[in-house]
Amino acid sequence: MNTDWVPGVRVAATYERKWLPRDVLAGIVLTTLLVPQGMAYAELAGLPAITGLYTSVLCLLAYAVFGPSRILVLGPDSSLGPMIAAVILPIVVSGGDPAKAVALASMLALMVGAMMTVAAVAKLGFVADLLSRPTQLGYVNGLALTILIGQLPKLFGFSVDGEGLLAEAAGFVRGVADGKTVPAALAIGVGGLIVILVLRRWLPKVPGILIAVVGAIVVTVWFGLTERGVDVVGPLPQGFPPFTIPTVEWSELGLLAAGALGITLVSLTDTISTASTFAGRTGQEVRGNQEMIGIGTANLAAGLFQGFPVSTSGSRTAVAESAGARSQLTGVVGAAAITLLLVFAPGLLKNLPQPMLAAVVIAASLSLADAAGMRRLWRQRRTEFVLALAAFLGVALLGVLPGIAVAVGLSVLNVFRRAWWPYRTELGRPDEVAGYHDVRVYPDAERIPGLVMFRFDAPLIFANARTFRDEVRHLARAEPKPAWILVAAEPITDVDTTAADMLEDLGAELDDLGVRLVFAELKSPVLEKLGRYKMHESLDPARFHPTIESAVAAYRTRGIPA
Structure with missing residues (x-):
């Protein structure tokens, strides 16, 4: 049997028993990150928190079969969340049906999976090069700022209506000025954020997010913070969603396809970059087309079980690596642990405060930002700094999806500029x-x-x-x-x-x-x-x-x- 297209079969056939304890332990450690981040990134995408857990399970299982990397970890991603929201929220509109949003996000995942798989079969991995390093840098910095501003109201215990970075920033300032801040929400959100950042900086091997989440739940219950205006996640649905083919209107397919194209490009670029980084550490060779197969099937699987588009995660992969992961069994253990949580203890997270989820997302946005990279470009090459700045402003001022179009356009124009006016x-x-x-x-x-x-x-x-x-x-x-x-x-x-x-x-x-x-x-x-x-x-x-x-x-x- 040719196992080139299903690397998981080859890994299973050559699996060494001595890896098992490390893979199981790494999977349990990984779960402590997958659960809160999955829920937080789902809400970042404008979806119910539970869909983040559904998505995590299916994408981990699919990639374990079709993904070529032994330790790469997939899941909901902070960089894709705003892109998903930018696609589905204008269709659903404010106060719309959550089920409609889930259906749209699932169809988006299916489209991303199909595009990624077709690109892999056609050997189109080179499209990842459409985002040059300077434009990637500007784009992710703009995305980090957009995420940060978007989560500040939630951290302060209120919400704002506004489209775009400037409108959301203005709404946040007005809300604070009008006294909408909930002190208890702000205290628990900021406290959790400090715990995450301090432990990340000084004790990186300690699961800071887990400690912050557990602490927030304990404090919320102990001091009855729900009675002081702190919103919580609430009871999660018990069990696992059935196989579901999402249905959407024909008129909605155009916007979904455009969004799926942008998400595919960002996800592919992120996957190749992350895979290259960790392959270099482990001595593996990056198989770009097979990576696209892995990420494509992961998205297809998520889309068929009420999930949304996913990508690789450098931070979660780093956690798995440092915990001793040796194979994709780590991801399978993580998926199994989340499933057990959904089936036997769905109420375990009902008192998780929403400001704590905002803190998780803000911590992710801060790790996404790279101000040092911008300063380095300013010192090394001013023309590429201008490209990065233009991509940053494209995301910050025009929005996430137009921003990715600006970033791609600038990368292509930069290539033409060098051809038009060479040295x-x-x-x-x-x-x-x-x-x-x-x-x-x-x-x-x-x-x-x-x-x-x-x-x-x-x-x-x-x-x-x-x-x-x-x-x-x-x-x-x-x-x-x-x-x-x-x-x-x-x-x-x-x-x-x-x-x-x-x-x-x-x-x-x-x-x-x-x-x-x-x-x-x-x-x-x-x-x-x-x-x-x-x-x-x-x-x-x-x-x-x-x-x-x-x-x-x-x-x-x-x-x-x-």
Whole structure:
């Protein structure tokens, strides 16, 4: 049996008994994180808290079968929560039916799963590269700020109506000014947040979220905080949801599909990034297409049992790794523990305060933010800092879904910008090193009279053909006028038909000016393309030289003007 598409079968066949104690212990430790985070991220997505537990169980089981990583942990994610909410809440509208929201979120998960699986079969993992590192950085920082502002009212014990970061921030400020803050809610929320952050910083191996959640429940019951205005989760439904195919209106599919596309891109990028990080630690090889199969089936499974879209989690994976996880049995143990909780003790979390869930989400948003990365970009490369800042503002001011579109658009435009206006320079021979080099780096480099050596650091394509032509024209009209313009063409990895036509016209134009256009170090595949374009008929082979040195020698022999 070929187990390439079902890695879980291969892992089960090669499982070593000595791993069992560590996997079971890691699974129990992981459960203490899965339960509160799953519930908190479900509410972040605008869904009932219980759906976070349903989602956690199904995605863990599905990935254990189809996921290639031995320890990667999937589940509800803080970065996807606002995206899910941005899709389903405008359809459900304020005060809508929770069942409708669940159906929409489940259909969204099915769409994400289908897109991810199709992309895997078509080997489209490269689409993860549509989000460059600077735009990812700006996007996640904007997302972190959006999550933080959105959860502050809940932390203070009240709610606000407002769409977008600015409206929510203004609503929060008005609520505080109008005295809507519930002191008991604020105390328990801030107290829980401090516990999480302090333990994360100083005792990272201690389950800070579990301690904060248990403490919040105990304090709520002991001091009767529900009577002081503190909202709690309430009793959870007992048991597990049945297999359910969600039903939505045809008119809703367009918005769902657009949202699913954005979620798929973010989830894929996050998965490949996280998988690469942990694979490097364990010596595993990242299998991008199989990762997409794993995340796709996890979303399909969640969508068929009243769940919502999921992604990988770096923090939960790190917890599993530090707890000694050796295989995906860790996730299976976590799923089993959550199922037992739902079947036998659904009332265990009924007194969990809502401000505590807000504290869990805020802690996640703070770990998501990377201000240091923004500062590093400012120091290292201002243009990429501007890209990151634009992506940040796109999310913060336009919203999560438009923000991801802005981030992708900026990444693509940055690629085109580099193709349109690549680096170009003249070359000379420095005294201190051999060969010909950039005169900007070596301003005292020797230049040969009458010979201009020009380097263009990009493929020659339709987008930059005019830039190349204008630069060469400028060199040809300089005083004193050169006899030869030698293109150091080693960085030119391609020449399309538009650029080829431009080169033919440019060669003839320079000939009329008495300037000879020649090339050195063109790669063999590029020369073959020029042959197919029949360029040798208009630009004779003597213009093409294997090395810069041979071109210079030819120039010295017959190119120096009388």
